[in-house]
Amino acid sequence: LIIKAISTNELITIYGDYDVDGITSTSLMVKVIADLGGKVDYYIPERQSEGYGLNSEALESIFRKGTSLVITVDCGISAVEEVQQIQDKLDIIITDHHQPPEVLPVAVAIINPKQSTCSYPEKNLAGVGVAFKLCQALWLRLKKEQLLKYLDLVAIGTVADIVSLLGENRLIVKLGLKEIAQTQNIGLKELIKSAGLSDKKVDAGKIGFVIAPRLNAAGRMDNAKIGVELLTTLEEENAERLSLILENENNNRQRIEKEILEKVDEMIINENLYEDNVIVVAGSDWHSGVIGIVASRIVDKYDRPVVILSKKDGIGKGSCRSIDGFNIYDALTDCSDLLLQFGGHKQAAGLTIEVKNITKLRMKINKLAQTVLSPEDFKPKVKIDSVLTTDNINEKLMDDLEVLEPFGMGNSKPTFAIDKTIIKEVRKIGNDGKHLKLKVGNNKEEFDALAWNLGSIADVLGQNDNIDIVFYPEYNEWQSRKSIQLKVQDLKYQHSKSVDLQNLFSKNSLKNATTKTTLDKFFTKVVGVTFDNRQEIINSLRIGDKLKLFAENDNEYDCNAIKIVSNYGTVGYLKSEIAEKLAEIIAEGINYEAVVTNVTGNDGKYQGVNILVAKADTSIQEDKRKINLDYINDILLGGLPFHDVQLEILKLLELSKNVLGILGTGRG
Numbered sequence: 126l127i128i129k130a131i132s133t134n135e136l137i138t139i140y141g142d143y144d145v146d147g148i149t150s151t152s153l154m155v156k157v158i159a160d161l162g163g164k165v166d167y168y169i170p171e172r173q174s175e176g177y178g179l180n181s182e183a184l185e186s187i188f189r190k191g192t193s194l195v196i197t198v199d200c201g202i203s204a205v206e207e208v209q210q211i212q213d214k215l216d217i218i219i220t221d222h223h224q225p226p227e228v229l230p231v232a233v234a235i236i237n238p239k240q241s242t243c244s245y246p247e248k249n250l251a252g253v254g255v256a257f258k259l260c261q262a263l264w265l266r267l268k269k270e271q272l273l274k275y276l277d278l279v280a281i282g283t284v285a286d287i288v289s290l291l292g293e294n295r296l297i298v299k300l301g302l303k304e305i306a307q308t309q310n311i312g313l314k315e316l317i318k319s320a321g322l323s324d325k326k327v328d329a330g331k332i333g334f335v336i337a338p339r340l341n342a343a344g345r346m347d348n349a350k351i352g353v354e355l356l357t358t359l360e361e362e363n364a365e366r367l368s369l370i371l372e373n374e375n376n377n378r379q380r381i382e383k384e385i386l387e388k389v390d391e392m393i394i395n396e397n398l399y400e401d402n403v404i405v406v407a408g409s410d411w412h413s414g415v416i417g418i419v420a421s422r423i424v425d426k427y428d429r430p431v432v433i434l435s436k437k438d439g440i441g442k443g444s445c446r447s448i449d450g451f452n453i454y455d456a457l458t459d460c461s462d463l464l465l466q467f468g469g470h471k472q473a474a475g476l477t478i479e480v481k482n483i484t485k486l487r488m489k490i491n492k493l494a495q496t497v498l499s500p501e502d503f504k505p506k507v508k509i510d511s512v513l514t515t516d517n518i519n520e521k522l523m524d525d526l527e528v529l530e531p532f533g534m535g536n537s538k539p540t541f542a543i544d545k546t547i548i549k550e551v552r553k554i555g556n557d558g559k560h561l562k563l564k565v566g567n568n569k570e571e572f573d574a575l576a577w578n579l580g581s582i583a584d585v586l587g588q589n590d591n592i593d594i595v596f597y598p599e600y601n602e603w604q605s606r607k608s609i610q611l612k613v614q615d616l617k618y619q620h621s622k623s624v625d626l627q628n629l630f631s632k633n634s635l636k637n638a639t640t641k642t643t644l645d646k647f648f649t650k651v652v653g654v655t656f657d658n659r660q661e662i663i664n665s666l667r668i669g670d671k672l673k674l675f676a677e678n679d680n681e682y683d684c685n686a687i688k689i690v691s692n693y694g695t696v697g698y699l700k701s702e703i704a705e706k707l708a709e710i711i712a713e714g715i716n717y718e719a720v721v722t723n724v725t726g727n728d729g730k731y732q733g734v735n736i737l738v739a740k741a742d743t744s745i746q747e748d749k750r751k752i753n754l755d756y757i758n759d760i761l762l763g764g765l766p767f768h769d770v771q772l773e774i775l776k777l778l779e780l781s782k783n784v785l786g787i788l789g790t791g792r793g
Contacts, residue, residue: 126216126233127263130194131163138192139167140179141353142199142252143344145337149282150198150220150253152356153275157260161267166192169349172414176442177468177475179204184211196259197221199252202237203468205230220255222288223468224454247293249535253282254297276301277308278356284329285337287473289535298329298531305332312355315368316340325602329531339368342375345414382415386422389433393423396726397733400652402494402503403430403451405487407443407480411435417444417473424448428505430456430494432487436480440465445474450502451494460489487731491655499682500701507595507615510539515546515570518598518609526598538597540614545591553580565592565611573601576613586618593617646739648722651689651697655731662693663724663732672696672719672736676711687711689719689736696734716741752779 130137137158141151151167158165168187170180178200184207187195194216201208201219208217208230220236229235236255238245250258257272257279264272280301283294290298305327308314317323320335327336343352351374355367389406398404404427416433423431424446430453434443447453452471457464463486467476478486532538549571550564561576561583574594586592596611654663673690680686685708687699699707711717719736726732752775758767767775774786 126194126218127158127163127196127259128266131158131161131267134164135193136191137163137165137194137196138187138190139165140183140187140195140197140200141167141169141349142177143169143172143349144199145285145340145352146252146282147199148340148344148349148352148356149278149285150256151353153253153256153260153278153282154196154198155353155357156275156278157263157272161263166190167350167353169344169353171348172344173412176413176466176477179207181207181210184215188214194218198256199223201230201232202226202235203230203466208232220252220259222250222252222255224470249289249292249294251283251286251288251294253279253286254288254294257297273300274304277304277310277313280305281313281332281336281340284332284531284533285341287333287534290329290531290533291535295531295536298533302328302531310356311361312358312364312367315361315364316355316371319368319372329533333533338378339371339375342371342378345374345378345412378415381412382418385411385415386419389419389423390426393427396731397650397654398731399427399429400733401429401487401491401655401731402498403432403456403487403490405432405434405483405490407434407436407441407483409436413442413444417446417475420444420446428503432476432490434476434478434483436483439480441478441480441483443476443478445469445476447472448502451498456490456493459493460486463489488655488660492657495656508540509542509595512542512544515543515566515572518570518572518611520609523598523600523609540595540597542593542595544593546594548586548588548590548592551583551586551588553583555580558583561613563592563613565594572598572609572611574611574613576616579613579616582618590618646737647703648735648737649700649703651734651736652700653697654733657695659695659697660732662691662696663734665693666691666696666721666724666734668721668723670721672721674699674707674711674717674719674738676708699738 127137139151139154141147147169151169155165155167168183170176170178170183175183179197184195188211192215196218198220200221201217202221202223202225205228211217212231217230217232218234218236219230219232222237222239225237225240236259237243238248238250238255260275261272264270276297280298283297283301284290288294305313316336316339317327320339322331322335325331340352343349351367351370355364355371358364358367385408388408392406392408393399393404398406404423411433413435416435420431420433423433428448430445430447430451432443432445434441445453445457453474454469454471457467457469457474457476461467463478463482465477465479467474469475526539529536529539543565546565547567548563548565552562554560554562558580559578561579563574563576563586564571565574566572574596593616594611594613595615596613598609599612601608601610654660670691675688675690677686677688678684683701683704685701685705687704687707689696689698698704707717717738718741719738721734722737723735724732725735754767754775757775758764768788770786770788774784777784
């Protein structure tokens, strides 16, 4: 059918998507069909007004312009209704790599390796990879030779879509990176130049973190057609103009992303959403082009699946990102009765929902997660491939690592660790000292080590102290000088001396404080309050209500779990780190009770519960005992003298006064 359309000069329209996979897929198909002598046009929906995938208005418009054949790339597998409505006017061929639904569109042909009936061995191709398979078949049929060009575009789309870089994808990217190094694509050359990569080796990492965000910015902030125009233009002046537009759009995207991220984080903290198994956040008129990036940032921070929705005119459009162990596409399938539309993969998806159903979605998806996820799933894990010494880090190691490239999903960079290396220098770098730069090593070998977003701990680190670091080595090229530096993924630090502020921000200080004495009475908040009918129960609670605590030794997720119960039913649980300590005491026959000190949240949002917990034989009335200043000083200040204002605050607390203290940083 495609060959017939090419030979009879019929107009073929490529219907793409607005992400990098869609942009490169569209550009590839346009170039190949043009090279084969076909008459070709393309269409990419506008993210904000049209959203993802085929839509009937667009297809009608394409038909009115004289198109007889539409080829979709990176979309279309779920467009059952849209294809049905236009099938009498247009022939549609669908190429896609997303998970096929149970009911498929009645198209002329569907090319998708994930179909159960498809025997093609590589199931994890990106959308551009599927499009390339079609292009290879056309090229072989009409040109009688293998298609080996345009792999630069295929590699960019493959890396950007975060598909597994094993099997055929690994070969595609490896060959594509070689083509990028000597690309003849005028637009790509200008994009590489504007991104400051002209004199640098472009690897998969630079595609993912430098090139792809600029192409993505077109679809996120304006219209992805700019990206296709850049990658298909034959004029240098036009390429330069378009690459500058993308650079500006990327800067704008970063600014808006930062603003939304701050709002989302504030909502999560204020509404205690970090206690949920799945964080669901919705805001009005958030830019739909950046909420997917924000969702990824929130997953990284809270180690939970995340759904972020932008509300407008009664409709919420959202992006989902997940963690290992929770298939977000399957979860949305189970919640499909609440959704208008959804699609995606096991760790990333998109959805459309009526605003009135958002709360129901939050409740239902959390309930699903409760049956799938265990407390262990929420703990971030760093896999260390090998422990090295600084003597092992040399050019031979770098050469060996290069053989393993390209790195990406399914073929991660090896992660190394060094134990007890010495800190030689410490300093903050970047805007507002956001990042941390160390010089570490022994007297023989020293290396710069960069830790992103850890500038805040620079003042705590001491020169000549020992530190354990998890890292990946990479070359740093600056002013014609090339050196090995360590990109830090995690670190563990211990003062060589047990003085100063070492306990001030130490997690261990809290654990050490949790003794049987301190557990006689304490304030805390209830967790797990969003499941089952607990919100209804919490809604009936009042300040001063008595609650009972019960150990759940047979809890399949946590043998130390402690359930909190009111007269109406289960309210929630104690935090696991507290329950672990308390369970030991309860096992000795000591009982605890609690009283509600506050019910937080309103306006239709989730409510939380703050409580005072005490031994059953300990009064939970007003405590008139004097505050132990030495104990507080030891835990919070490590022996440093109290500031006058701190003493004033403690004196007011001793008088049972509520206090808000505003102090300069570094005062505990």
